[in-house]
Amino acid sequence: MGDWQTDPTFAMCRALVDGAELASFAGGPFDVRAVMAAMRPETKSGFLLGQVPWERFPQGGDVRDAVHLLHSEGSRRGGTGVVGGMCANDMRAAAVLAVPFLIRIAADTGHPCRANALAVASCPARARHLGIASRDELLLHRADFQDGDLHDGYDDYGVEVTGYPAGWSVAAARAAITADTxxxxxxxxxxxxxxxxxxxxxxxxxxxxxxxxxxxxxxxxxxxxxxxxxxxxxxxxxxxxxxxxxxxxxxxxxxxxxxxxxxxxxxxxxxxxxxxxxxxxxxxxxxxxxxxxxxxxxxxxxxxxxxxxxxxxxxxxxxxxxxxxxxxxxxPDPEDQDNLWASLPPALAPSPPAPPT
Structure with a gap:
Protein backbone atom coordinates (compact mmCIF):
# COMPACT_ATOMS: atom_id res chain seq x y z
CA MET A 1 0.00 0.00 0.00
CA GLY A 2 3.01 2.25 0.23
CA ASP A 3 4.30 4.34 3.09
CA TRP A 4 1.69 6.80 4.31
CA GLN A 5 4.22 9.56 4.76
CA THR A 6 5.79 9.42 1.28
CA ASP A 7 3.39 7.79 -1.19
CA PRO A 8 2.04 10.57 -3.45
CA THR A 9 -1.18 8.65 -4.07
CA PHE A 10 -2.25 9.54 -0.53
CA ALA A 11 -1.74 13.27 -1.00
CA MET A 12 -5.40 14.16 -0.65
CA CYS A 13 -5.95 11.78 2.25
CA ARG A 14 -2.99 13.22 4.13
CA ALA A 15 -4.29 16.73 3.52
CA LEU A 16 -7.72 15.75 4.86
CA VAL A 17 -6.13 14.30 7.97
CA ASP A 18 -4.38 17.64 8.41
CA GLY A 19 -7.70 19.47 8.28
CA ALA A 20 -8.22 20.34 4.61
CA GLU A 21 -11.82 20.67 3.40
CA LEU A 22 -12.97 17.77 1.23
CA ALA A 23 -15.01 20.11 -0.96
CA SER A 24 -11.79 21.83 -2.04
CA PHE A 25 -10.80 18.62 -3.87
CA ALA A 26 -14.15 18.13 -5.65
CA GLY A 27 -13.67 17.97 -9.40
CA GLY A 28 -9.88 17.91 -9.07
CA PRO A 29 -7.29 15.29 -10.02
CA PHE A 30 -7.94 13.18 -6.90
CA ASP A 31 -11.73 13.12 -7.38
CA VAL A 32 -12.39 9.71 -8.94
CA ARG A 33 -15.83 10.90 -10.03
CA ALA A 34 -14.21 13.57 -12.20
CA VAL A 35 -11.62 11.13 -13.52
CA MET A 36 -14.31 8.64 -14.49
CA ALA A 37 -16.42 11.32 -16.16
CA ALA A 38 -13.41 12.42 -18.23
CA MET A 39 -12.53 8.91 -19.43
CA ARG A 40 -13.01 8.86 -23.20
CA PRO A 41 -15.06 6.14 -24.94
CA GLU A 42 -12.08 5.12 -27.08
CA THR A 43 -9.99 4.66 -23.94
CA LYS A 44 -12.51 2.16 -22.64
CA SER A 45 -13.16 0.29 -25.86
CA GLY A 46 -9.49 0.19 -26.84
CA PHE A 47 -8.24 -0.78 -23.37
CA LEU A 48 -5.85 2.19 -23.49
CA LEU A 49 -4.85 1.71 -19.87
CA GLY A 50 -1.96 4.14 -20.17
CA GLN A 51 -4.45 6.99 -20.56
CA VAL A 52 -6.00 6.34 -17.15
CA PRO A 53 -4.40 8.09 -14.12
CA TRP A 54 -4.25 4.99 -11.92
CA GLU A 55 -1.33 6.40 -9.95
CA ARG A 56 -3.49 9.07 -8.31
CA PHE A 57 -5.30 6.53 -6.16
CA PRO A 58 -4.12 4.01 -3.55
CA GLN A 59 -2.80 0.81 -5.18
CA GLY A 60 -3.82 2.09 -8.60
CA GLY A 61 -0.80 0.45 -10.20
CA ASP A 62 -1.91 -2.95 -8.93
CA VAL A 63 -5.37 -2.47 -10.42
CA ARG A 64 -3.95 -1.38 -13.77
CA ASP A 65 -1.70 -4.45 -13.91
CA ALA A 66 -4.60 -6.71 -12.94
CA VAL A 67 -6.82 -5.34 -15.70
CA HIS A 68 -4.01 -5.71 -18.22
CA LEU A 69 -3.41 -9.29 -17.13
CA LEU A 70 -7.08 -10.16 -17.27
CA HIS A 71 -7.57 -8.59 -20.70
CA SER A 72 -4.43 -9.89 -22.36
CA GLU A 73 -3.99 -13.29 -20.75
CA GLY A 74 -7.39 -14.15 -19.32
CA SER A 75 -5.93 -14.65 -15.85
CA ARG A 76 -8.76 -14.81 -13.32
CA ARG A 77 -6.60 -15.02 -10.20
CA GLY A 78 -4.43 -12.03 -11.05
CA GLY A 79 -7.24 -9.95 -12.49
CA THR A 80 -10.61 -10.10 -10.80
CA GLY A 81 -9.08 -11.25 -7.52
CA VAL A 82 -7.22 -7.97 -7.11
CA VAL A 83 -10.28 -5.82 -7.75
CA GLY A 84 -12.60 -7.91 -5.59
CA GLY A 85 -10.03 -8.13 -2.83
CA MET A 86 -9.52 -4.38 -2.69
CA CYS A 87 -13.26 -3.79 -2.40
CA ALA A 88 -13.51 -6.41 0.35
CA ASN A 89 -10.73 -4.53 2.13
CA ASP A 90 -12.66 -1.25 1.77
CA MET A 91 -10.37 0.29 -0.86
CA ARG A 92 -12.49 1.20 -3.89
CA ALA A 93 -11.07 4.37 -5.41
CA ALA A 94 -8.64 2.67 -7.81
CA ALA A 95 -10.94 -0.33 -8.31
CA VAL A 96 -13.56 2.06 -9.72
CA LEU A 97 -11.31 2.78 -12.69
CA ALA A 98 -11.44 -0.90 -13.65
CA VAL A 99 -15.24 -1.00 -13.93
CA PRO A 100 -15.59 0.04 -17.62
CA PHE A 101 -12.93 -2.46 -18.64
CA LEU A 102 -14.49 -5.29 -16.63
CA ILE A 103 -17.84 -4.63 -18.30
CA ARG A 104 -16.24 -4.84 -21.74
CA ILE A 105 -14.52 -8.09 -20.87
CA ALA A 106 -17.88 -9.47 -19.70
CA ALA A 107 -19.49 -8.39 -22.98
CA ASP A 108 -16.82 -10.24 -24.97
CA THR A 109 -18.42 -13.63 -25.57
CA GLY A 110 -15.04 -15.15 -26.40
CA HIS A 111 -13.27 -14.15 -23.20
CA PRO A 112 -12.64 -17.06 -20.82
CA CYS A 113 -13.16 -15.00 -17.67
CA ARG A 114 -16.16 -12.92 -18.64
CA ALA A 115 -18.32 -14.28 -15.81
CA ASN A 116 -15.65 -13.50 -13.22
CA ALA A 117 -15.17 -10.01 -14.64
CA LEU A 118 -18.89 -9.30 -14.40
CA ALA A 119 -19.04 -10.75 -10.89
CA VAL A 120 -16.69 -8.04 -9.57
CA ALA A 121 -17.74 -5.19 -11.88
CA SER A 122 -20.27 -3.83 -9.41
CA CYS A 123 -18.21 -4.41 -6.24
CA PRO A 124 -17.02 -0.77 -6.09
CA ALA A 125 -20.63 0.39 -6.49
CA ARG A 126 -21.72 -1.14 -3.19
CA ALA A 127 -20.16 0.25 -0.04
CA ARG A 128 -21.54 -1.70 2.91
CA HIS A 129 -22.92 -5.04 1.78
CA LEU A 130 -20.80 -7.86 3.21
CA GLY A 131 -22.57 -9.47 6.17
CA ILE A 132 -25.55 -7.10 5.86
CA ALA A 133 -28.95 -8.80 6.04
CA SER A 134 -31.33 -6.27 7.62
CA ARG A 135 -34.41 -4.72 6.04
CA ASP A 136 -32.83 -1.31 6.29
CA GLU A 137 -29.52 -2.07 4.61
CA LEU A 138 -29.59 -5.26 2.50
CA LEU A 139 -30.75 -3.45 -0.64
CA LEU A 140 -29.79 0.04 0.46
CA HIS A 141 -28.87 1.97 -2.65
CA ARG A 142 -28.38 5.66 -2.19
CA ALA A 143 -28.50 8.06 -5.10
CA ASP A 144 -25.20 9.35 -6.44
CA PHE A 145 -23.74 11.92 -4.06
CA GLN A 146 -22.86 15.36 -5.35
CA ASP A 147 -21.03 18.15 -3.59
CA GLY A 148 -24.24 19.50 -2.10
CA ASP A 149 -24.94 16.18 -0.39
CA LEU A 150 -21.84 16.30 1.77
CA HIS A 151 -22.34 16.68 5.51
CA ASP A 152 -19.39 18.15 7.37
CA GLY A 153 -17.29 17.29 4.33
CA TYR A 154 -18.41 13.65 4.05
CA ASP A 155 -21.51 11.76 3.05
CA ASP A 156 -23.17 8.89 4.87
CA TYR A 157 -20.68 6.38 3.45
CA GLY A 158 -17.81 7.77 5.53
CA VAL A 159 -14.25 7.00 4.49
CA GLU A 160 -12.35 3.99 3.20
CA VAL A 161 -9.46 2.51 5.17
CA THR A 162 -7.08 4.84 3.32
CA GLY A 163 -9.05 7.92 4.34
CA TYR A 164 -10.51 8.36 0.85
CA PRO A 165 -14.21 9.43 0.80
CA ALA A 166 -16.11 6.21 0.15
CA GLY A 167 -19.11 8.04 -1.29
CA TRP A 168 -16.98 9.40 -4.11
CA SER A 169 -15.88 5.90 -5.08
CA VAL A 170 -19.41 4.52 -4.96
CA ALA A 171 -20.83 7.42 -6.98
CA ALA A 172 -18.11 7.06 -9.63
CA ALA A 173 -18.67 3.31 -9.93
CA ARG A 174 -22.42 3.74 -10.32
CA ALA A 175 -21.88 6.43 -12.92
CA ALA A 176 -19.57 4.10 -14.85
CA ILE A 177 -22.20 1.32 -14.78
CA THR A 178 -24.95 3.73 -15.79
CA ALA A 179 -22.87 4.87 -18.76
CA ASP A 180 -22.53 1.26 -19.94
CA THR A 181 -26.09 0.03 -19.54
CA PRO A 332 -29.72 -15.25 18.76
CA ASP A 333 -27.08 -14.55 16.16
CA PRO A 334 -25.10 -17.77 15.50
CA GLU A 335 -22.03 -15.64 14.89
CA ASP A 336 -21.99 -14.97 18.63
CA GLN A 337 -21.19 -18.64 19.15
CA ASP A 338 -17.62 -17.82 18.25
CA ASN A 339 -17.43 -16.29 21.72
CA LEU A 340 -17.69 -19.34 23.97
CA TRP A 341 -18.14 -17.35 27.16
CA ALA A 342 -21.01 -15.31 25.73
CA SER A 343 -23.25 -18.39 25.77
CA LEU A 344 -22.44 -19.45 29.35
CA PRO A 345 -24.60 -18.59 32.35
CA PRO A 346 -23.12 -15.76 34.44
CA ALA A 347 -22.23 -18.18 37.24
CA LEU A 348 -20.03 -20.21 34.87
CA ALA A 349 -18.42 -17.31 33.07
CA PRO A 350 -14.81 -16.57 34.01
CA SER A 351 -14.27 -13.92 36.64
CA PRO A 352 -12.48 -10.74 35.58
CA PRO A 353 -8.86 -10.52 36.63
CA ALA A 354 -8.21 -8.99 40.01
CA PRO A 355 -6.99 -5.39 39.93
CA PRO A 356 -3.27 -4.95 40.49
CA THR A 357 -2.26 -4.28 44.05
Whole structure:
Protein backbone atom coordinates (compact mmCIF):
# COMPACT_ATOMS: atom_id res chain seq x y z
CA MET A 1 0.00 0.00 0.00
CA GLY A 2 3.01 2.25 0.23
CA ASP A 3 4.30 4.34 3.09
CA TRP A 4 1.69 6.80 4.31
CA GLN A 5 4.22 9.56 4.76
CA THR A 6 5.79 9.42 1.28
CA ASP A 7 3.39 7.79 -1.19
CA PRO A 8 2.04 10.57 -3.45
CA THR A 9 -1.18 8.65 -4.07
CA PHE A 10 -2.25 9.54 -0.53
CA ALA A 11 -1.74 13.27 -1.00
CA MET A 12 -5.40 14.16 -0.65
CA CYS A 13 -5.95 11.78 2.25
CA ARG A 14 -2.99 13.22 4.13
CA ALA A 15 -4.29 16.73 3.52
CA LEU A 16 -7.72 15.75 4.86
CA VAL A 17 -6.13 14.30 7.97
CA ASP A 18 -4.38 17.64 8.41
CA GLY A 19 -7.70 19.47 8.28
CA ALA A 20 -8.22 20.34 4.61
CA GLU A 21 -11.82 20.67 3.40
CA LEU A 22 -12.97 17.77 1.23
CA ALA A 23 -15.01 20.11 -0.96
CA SER A 24 -11.79 21.83 -2.04
CA PHE A 25 -10.80 18.62 -3.87
CA ALA A 26 -14.15 18.13 -5.65
CA GLY A 27 -13.67 17.97 -9.40
CA GLY A 28 -9.88 17.91 -9.07
CA PRO A 29 -7.29 15.29 -10.02
CA PHE A 30 -7.94 13.18 -6.90
CA ASP A 31 -11.73 13.12 -7.38
CA VAL A 32 -12.39 9.71 -8.94
CA ARG A 33 -15.83 10.90 -10.03
CA ALA A 34 -14.21 13.57 -12.20
CA VAL A 35 -11.62 11.13 -13.52
CA MET A 36 -14.31 8.64 -14.49
CA ALA A 37 -16.42 11.32 -16.16
CA ALA A 38 -13.41 12.42 -18.23
CA MET A 39 -12.53 8.91 -19.43
CA ARG A 40 -13.01 8.86 -23.20
CA PRO A 41 -15.06 6.14 -24.94
CA GLU A 42 -12.08 5.12 -27.08
CA THR A 43 -9.99 4.66 -23.94
CA LYS A 44 -12.51 2.16 -22.64
CA SER A 45 -13.16 0.29 -25.86
CA GLY A 46 -9.49 0.19 -26.84
CA PHE A 47 -8.24 -0.78 -23.37
CA LEU A 48 -5.85 2.19 -23.49
CA LEU A 49 -4.85 1.71 -19.87
CA GLY A 50 -1.96 4.14 -20.17
CA GLN A 51 -4.45 6.99 -20.56
CA VAL A 52 -6.00 6.34 -17.15
CA PRO A 53 -4.40 8.09 -14.12
CA TRP A 54 -4.25 4.99 -11.92
CA GLU A 55 -1.33 6.40 -9.95
CA ARG A 56 -3.49 9.07 -8.31
CA PHE A 57 -5.30 6.53 -6.16
CA PRO A 58 -4.12 4.01 -3.55
CA GLN A 59 -2.80 0.81 -5.18
CA GLY A 60 -3.82 2.09 -8.60
CA GLY A 61 -0.80 0.45 -10.20
CA ASP A 62 -1.91 -2.95 -8.93
CA VAL A 63 -5.37 -2.47 -10.42
CA ARG A 64 -3.95 -1.38 -13.77
CA ASP A 65 -1.70 -4.45 -13.91
CA ALA A 66 -4.60 -6.71 -12.94
CA VAL A 67 -6.82 -5.34 -15.70
CA HIS A 68 -4.01 -5.71 -18.22
CA LEU A 69 -3.41 -9.29 -17.13
CA LEU A 70 -7.08 -10.16 -17.27
CA HIS A 71 -7.57 -8.59 -20.70
CA SER A 72 -4.43 -9.89 -22.36
CA GLU A 73 -3.99 -13.29 -20.75
CA GLY A 74 -7.39 -14.15 -19.32
CA SER A 75 -5.93 -14.65 -15.85
CA ARG A 76 -8.76 -14.81 -13.32
CA ARG A 77 -6.60 -15.02 -10.20
CA GLY A 78 -4.43 -12.03 -11.05
CA GLY A 79 -7.24 -9.95 -12.49
CA THR A 80 -10.61 -10.10 -10.80
CA GLY A 81 -9.08 -11.25 -7.52
CA VAL A 82 -7.22 -7.97 -7.11
CA VAL A 83 -10.28 -5.82 -7.75
CA GLY A 84 -12.60 -7.91 -5.59
CA GLY A 85 -10.03 -8.13 -2.83
CA MET A 86 -9.52 -4.38 -2.69
CA CYS A 87 -13.26 -3.79 -2.40
CA ALA A 88 -13.51 -6.41 0.35
CA ASN A 89 -10.73 -4.53 2.13
CA ASP A 90 -12.66 -1.25 1.77
CA MET A 91 -10.37 0.29 -0.86
CA ARG A 92 -12.49 1.20 -3.89
CA ALA A 93 -11.07 4.37 -5.41
CA ALA A 94 -8.64 2.67 -7.81
CA ALA A 95 -10.94 -0.33 -8.31
CA VAL A 96 -13.56 2.06 -9.72
CA LEU A 97 -11.31 2.78 -12.69
CA ALA A 98 -11.44 -0.90 -13.65
CA VAL A 99 -15.24 -1.00 -13.93
CA PRO A 100 -15.59 0.04 -17.62
CA PHE A 101 -12.93 -2.46 -18.64
CA LEU A 102 -14.49 -5.29 -16.63
CA ILE A 103 -17.84 -4.63 -18.30
CA ARG A 104 -16.24 -4.84 -21.74
CA ILE A 105 -14.52 -8.09 -20.87
CA ALA A 106 -17.88 -9.47 -19.70
CA ALA A 107 -19.49 -8.39 -22.98
CA ASP A 108 -16.82 -10.24 -24.97
CA THR A 109 -18.42 -13.63 -25.57
CA GLY A 110 -15.04 -15.15 -26.40
CA HIS A 111 -13.27 -14.15 -23.20
CA PRO A 112 -12.64 -17.06 -20.82
CA CYS A 113 -13.16 -15.00 -17.67
CA ARG A 114 -16.16 -12.92 -18.64
CA ALA A 115 -18.32 -14.28 -15.81
CA ASN A 116 -15.65 -13.50 -13.22
CA ALA A 117 -15.17 -10.01 -14.64
CA LEU A 118 -18.89 -9.30 -14.40
CA ALA A 119 -19.04 -10.75 -10.89
CA VAL A 120 -16.69 -8.04 -9.57
CA ALA A 121 -17.74 -5.19 -11.88
CA SER A 122 -20.27 -3.83 -9.41
CA CYS A 123 -18.21 -4.41 -6.24
CA PRO A 124 -17.02 -0.77 -6.09
CA ALA A 125 -20.63 0.39 -6.49
CA ARG A 126 -21.72 -1.14 -3.19
CA ALA A 127 -20.16 0.25 -0.04
CA ARG A 128 -21.54 -1.70 2.91
CA HIS A 129 -22.92 -5.04 1.78
CA LEU A 130 -20.80 -7.86 3.21
CA GLY A 131 -22.57 -9.47 6.17
CA ILE A 132 -25.55 -7.10 5.86
CA ALA A 133 -28.95 -8.80 6.04
CA SER A 134 -31.33 -6.27 7.62
CA ARG A 135 -34.41 -4.72 6.04
CA ASP A 136 -32.83 -1.31 6.29
CA GLU A 137 -29.52 -2.07 4.61
CA LEU A 138 -29.59 -5.26 2.50
CA LEU A 139 -30.75 -3.45 -0.64
CA LEU A 140 -29.79 0.04 0.46
CA HIS A 141 -28.87 1.97 -2.65
CA ARG A 142 -28.38 5.66 -2.19
CA ALA A 143 -28.50 8.06 -5.10
CA ASP A 144 -25.20 9.35 -6.44
CA PHE A 145 -23.74 11.92 -4.06
CA GLN A 146 -22.86 15.36 -5.35
CA ASP A 147 -21.03 18.15 -3.59
CA GLY A 148 -24.24 19.50 -2.10
CA ASP A 149 -24.94 16.18 -0.39
CA LEU A 150 -21.84 16.30 1.77
CA HIS A 151 -22.34 16.68 5.51
CA ASP A 152 -19.39 18.15 7.37
CA GLY A 153 -17.29 17.29 4.33
CA TYR A 154 -18.41 13.65 4.05
CA ASP A 155 -21.51 11.76 3.05
CA ASP A 156 -23.17 8.89 4.87
CA TYR A 157 -20.68 6.38 3.45
CA GLY A 158 -17.81 7.77 5.53
CA VAL A 159 -14.25 7.00 4.49
CA GLU A 160 -12.35 3.99 3.20
CA VAL A 161 -9.46 2.51 5.17
CA THR A 162 -7.08 4.84 3.32
CA GLY A 163 -9.05 7.92 4.34
CA TYR A 164 -10.51 8.36 0.85
CA PRO A 165 -14.21 9.43 0.80
CA ALA A 166 -16.11 6.21 0.15
CA GLY A 167 -19.11 8.04 -1.29
CA TRP A 168 -16.98 9.40 -4.11
CA SER A 169 -15.88 5.90 -5.08
CA VAL A 170 -19.41 4.52 -4.96
CA ALA A 171 -20.83 7.42 -6.98
CA ALA A 172 -18.11 7.06 -9.63
CA ALA A 173 -18.67 3.31 -9.93
CA ARG A 174 -22.42 3.74 -10.32
CA ALA A 175 -21.88 6.43 -12.92
CA ALA A 176 -19.57 4.10 -14.85
CA ILE A 177 -22.20 1.32 -14.78
CA THR A 178 -24.95 3.73 -15.79
CA ALA A 179 -22.87 4.87 -18.76
CA ASP A 180 -22.53 1.26 -19.94
CA THR A 181 -26.09 0.03 -19.54
CA UNK A 182 -26.26 -0.49 -23.31
CA UNK A 183 -23.51 -3.12 -22.96
CA UNK A 184 -25.07 -4.72 -19.90
CA UNK A 185 -28.69 -5.02 -21.00
CA UNK A 186 -28.01 -7.73 -23.63
CA UNK A 187 -26.31 -9.82 -20.95
CA UNK A 188 -29.67 -10.30 -19.24
CA UNK A 189 -30.40 -12.74 -22.07
CA UNK A 190 -26.98 -14.40 -22.19
CA UNK A 191 -26.95 -18.21 -22.57
CA UNK A 192 -24.92 -18.52 -19.34
CA UNK A 193 -27.21 -18.27 -16.26
CA UNK A 194 -24.36 -16.90 -14.13
CA UNK A 195 -23.89 -14.05 -16.62
CA UNK A 196 -27.61 -13.28 -16.46
CA UNK A 197 -27.51 -13.22 -12.65
CA UNK A 198 -24.51 -10.91 -12.46
CA UNK A 199 -25.86 -8.69 -15.22
CA UNK A 200 -28.92 -8.10 -13.05
CA UNK A 201 -26.75 -7.59 -9.98
CA UNK A 202 -24.63 -5.00 -11.79
CA UNK A 203 -27.48 -3.16 -13.50
CA UNK A 204 -29.29 -2.86 -10.16
CA UNK A 205 -26.70 -0.23 -9.15
CA UNK A 206 -27.28 1.97 -12.22
CA UNK A 207 -29.05 5.28 -11.91
CA UNK A 208 -32.58 4.68 -13.17
CA UNK A 209 -34.79 7.77 -12.75
CA UNK A 210 -36.88 6.88 -15.80
CA UNK A 211 -37.26 3.24 -14.66
CA UNK A 212 -35.76 1.88 -17.90
CA UNK A 213 -33.47 -0.54 -16.08
CA UNK A 214 -36.21 -1.78 -13.78
CA UNK A 215 -38.48 -2.29 -16.79
CA UNK A 216 -35.79 -4.42 -18.41
CA UNK A 217 -35.77 -6.68 -15.34
CA UNK A 218 -39.54 -7.12 -15.48
CA UNK A 219 -39.44 -7.77 -19.23
CA UNK A 220 -36.72 -10.38 -18.90
CA UNK A 221 -38.54 -12.04 -15.99
CA UNK A 222 -41.43 -12.81 -18.31
CA UNK A 223 -39.16 -14.89 -20.55
CA UNK A 224 -36.80 -16.35 -17.94
CA UNK A 225 -37.04 -20.10 -17.34
CA UNK A 226 -34.30 -20.53 -14.73
CA UNK A 227 -35.74 -20.14 -11.18
CA UNK A 228 -32.53 -18.76 -9.70
CA UNK A 229 -32.11 -16.19 -12.46
CA UNK A 230 -35.73 -15.20 -11.97
CA UNK A 231 -35.00 -14.69 -8.28
CA UNK A 232 -32.04 -12.49 -9.22
CA UNK A 233 -34.27 -10.38 -11.45
CA UNK A 234 -36.72 -9.96 -8.57
CA UNK A 235 -33.99 -8.83 -6.15
CA UNK A 236 -32.55 -6.52 -8.81
CA UNK A 237 -36.00 -5.00 -9.29
CA UNK A 238 -36.26 -4.47 -5.54
CA UNK A 239 -32.83 -2.84 -5.36
CA UNK A 240 -33.64 -0.50 -8.24
CA UNK A 241 -36.95 0.34 -6.57
CA UNK A 242 -35.18 1.08 -3.30
CA UNK A 243 -33.17 3.73 -5.15
CA UNK A 244 -36.14 5.05 -7.11
CA UNK A 245 -39.34 4.30 -5.15
CA UNK A 246 -42.35 3.18 -7.17
CA UNK A 247 -45.53 2.12 -5.38
CA UNK A 248 -46.79 -0.23 -8.14
CA UNK A 249 -43.49 -2.14 -8.02
CA UNK A 250 -43.83 -2.60 -4.27
CA UNK A 251 -47.39 -3.87 -4.67
CA UNK A 252 -46.25 -6.25 -7.42
CA UNK A 253 -43.55 -7.61 -5.12
CA UNK A 254 -46.14 -8.36 -2.46
CA UNK A 255 -48.36 -10.25 -4.87
CA UNK A 256 -45.37 -12.20 -6.19
CA UNK A 257 -44.38 -13.74 -2.86
CA UNK A 258 -48.00 -14.79 -2.33
CA UNK A 259 -48.20 -16.48 -5.76
CA UNK A 260 -47.99 -20.22 -5.13
CA UNK A 261 -47.41 -20.88 -8.83
CA UNK A 262 -43.99 -19.24 -8.60
CA UNK A 263 -40.80 -21.16 -7.84
CA UNK A 264 -39.76 -21.12 -4.16
CA UNK A 265 -36.63 -19.09 -5.01
CA UNK A 266 -38.77 -16.42 -6.66
CA UNK A 267 -41.23 -16.24 -3.78
CA UNK A 268 -38.38 -15.98 -1.25
CA UNK A 269 -36.68 -13.25 -3.27
CA UNK A 270 -39.97 -11.36 -3.55
CA UNK A 271 -40.59 -11.62 0.20
CA UNK A 272 -37.11 -10.31 0.99
CA UNK A 273 -37.48 -7.58 -1.61
CA UNK A 274 -40.84 -6.47 -0.24
CA UNK A 275 -39.51 -6.37 3.32
CA UNK A 276 -36.65 -4.13 2.20
CA UNK A 277 -39.04 -1.76 0.43
CA UNK A 278 -41.46 -1.17 3.28
CA UNK A 279 -41.47 -0.68 7.02
CA UNK A 280 -44.82 -2.41 7.45
CA UNK A 281 -45.03 -5.22 10.03
CA UNK A 282 -44.30 -8.69 8.72
CA UNK A 283 -47.63 -10.27 7.68
CA UNK A 284 -48.40 -13.55 9.41
CA UNK A 285 -48.92 -15.35 6.11
CA UNK A 286 -45.51 -14.15 4.91
CA UNK A 287 -43.82 -15.42 8.06
CA UNK A 288 -45.46 -18.81 7.60
CA UNK A 289 -44.68 -19.01 3.88
CA UNK A 290 -41.04 -17.97 4.25
CA UNK A 291 -40.43 -20.33 7.18
CA UNK A 292 -41.83 -23.18 5.08
CA UNK A 293 -39.84 -22.27 1.95
CA UNK A 294 -36.51 -21.42 3.56
CA UNK A 295 -35.24 -24.99 3.72
CA UNK A 296 -31.58 -25.91 3.88
CA UNK A 297 -31.79 -26.95 0.24
CA UNK A 298 -33.15 -23.61 -0.91
CA UNK A 299 -30.71 -21.74 1.32
CA UNK A 300 -27.83 -23.56 -0.34
CA UNK A 301 -29.23 -22.92 -3.81
CA UNK A 302 -29.79 -19.21 -3.20
CA UNK A 303 -26.22 -18.73 -2.08
CA UNK A 304 -25.48 -18.58 -5.81
CA UNK A 305 -27.19 -15.19 -5.78
CA UNK A 306 -24.62 -12.50 -4.92
CA UNK A 307 -27.04 -10.67 -2.63
CA UNK A 308 -27.43 -13.82 -0.53
CA UNK A 309 -23.78 -14.87 -0.74
CA UNK A 310 -22.69 -11.48 0.58
CA UNK A 311 -25.27 -11.49 3.37
CA UNK A 312 -24.19 -14.83 4.83
CA UNK A 313 -21.92 -15.47 7.78
CA UNK A 314 -19.69 -18.27 8.92
CA UNK A 315 -22.54 -20.12 10.67
CA UNK A 316 -25.54 -19.48 8.41
CA UNK A 317 -26.30 -18.92 4.76
CA UNK A 318 -27.39 -15.58 3.37
CA UNK A 319 -31.00 -16.68 3.13
CA UNK A 320 -31.00 -18.02 6.68
CA UNK A 321 -29.46 -14.81 7.95
CA UNK A 322 -32.00 -12.67 6.10
CA UNK A 323 -34.89 -14.73 7.44
CA UNK A 324 -33.58 -14.57 11.00
CA UNK A 325 -32.80 -10.86 10.87
CA UNK A 326 -35.95 -9.73 9.09
CA UNK A 327 -38.57 -12.14 10.41
CA UNK A 328 -37.15 -13.43 13.71
CA UNK A 329 -35.00 -10.62 15.14
CA UNK A 330 -35.29 -12.06 18.67
CA UNK A 331 -33.41 -15.21 17.74
CA PRO A 332 -29.72 -15.25 18.76
CA ASP A 333 -27.08 -14.55 16.16
CA PRO A 334 -25.10 -17.77 15.50
CA GLU A 335 -22.03 -15.64 14.89
CA ASP A 336 -21.99 -14.97 18.63
CA GLN A 337 -21.19 -18.64 19.15
CA ASP A 338 -17.62 -17.82 18.25
CA ASN A 339 -17.43 -16.29 21.72
CA LEU A 340 -17.69 -19.34 23.97
CA TRP A 341 -18.14 -17.35 27.16
CA ALA A 342 -21.01 -15.31 25.73
CA SER A 343 -23.25 -18.39 25.77
CA LEU A 344 -22.44 -19.45 29.35
CA PRO A 345 -24.60 -18.59 32.35
CA PRO A 346 -23.12 -15.76 34.44
CA ALA A 347 -22.23 -18.18 37.24
CA LEU A 348 -20.03 -20.21 34.87
CA ALA A 349 -18.42 -17.31 33.07
CA PRO A 350 -14.81 -16.57 34.01
CA SER A 351 -14.27 -13.92 36.64
CA PRO A 352 -12.48 -10.74 35.58
CA PRO A 353 -8.86 -10.52 36.63
CA ALA A 354 -8.21 -8.99 40.01
CA PRO A 355 -6.99 -5.39 39.93
CA PRO A 356 -3.27 -4.95 40.49
CA THR A 357 -2.26 -4.28 44.05
Missing amino acids: ALLHPLLGDPDPSIRIYAAYTLATASDPDRTVRSSFRARLGAEQHPLVSAALVLATAEATRAHPHAPAIAWMRELWRDRTQAPEVRLAAAIGWLCLTDEPVPDDMRTAVDDLATDEHAHTMDDLPWMANAGGSHESGLQRCVRTMLHPDQ
